[in-house]
């Protein structure tokens with residue numbers, strides 16, 4: 393990711409922060425719509441899950457300019473996800489739901505540059521998590 397892309401991700405995420413819980417509702421609704429089979433993997437009450445997702449995203453987004461500060465936590469998160477039943481092929485589905493949510497939340501602020509920056513951020517993060525959890529030869533750059 394370029395420094396400009398990191399800034400775009402950070403400034404756009406800050407715009408979604410005030411509607412964080414609503415964004416998480418939209419995200420899981422979308423995820424379960426496009427991938428109904430993963431719904432059973434999640435708890436029935438998603439209240440805490442929504443908070444955990446958004447606070448983890450906030451942590452990762454704030455650490456993008458200093459990746460070494462987030463990689464250990466991302467690695468541990470990826471390994472925990474194996475026991476949740478997450479598979480490597482789920483990551484692109486989750487990424488698409490996340491980008492869709494950001495597009496809805498940001499409206500006109502979802503520019504092609506912002507979309508590219510988020511694609512780069514999610515590709516970097518998910519590639520690293522997949523490599524950590526499943527040993528695929530992909531690394532964060």
Ligand code: HEM
Pocket residue numbers: 430433434435441444445448449469472473476477478479482483486517518521
């Ligand atoms: C970068 C991508 C992802 C992020 C940032 C993320 C974040 C989180 C966080 C913060 C939690 C709370 C529990 C914990 O911290 O261990 C969680 C739980 C969970 N995630 Fe993810 N996740 C990601 C990708 C995925 C994928 C690809 C799947 C596959 C369907 C998935 C399925 C789950 C499930 C089922 C739980 C709930 C586990 C339980 O409470 O029983 N996640 N995720």
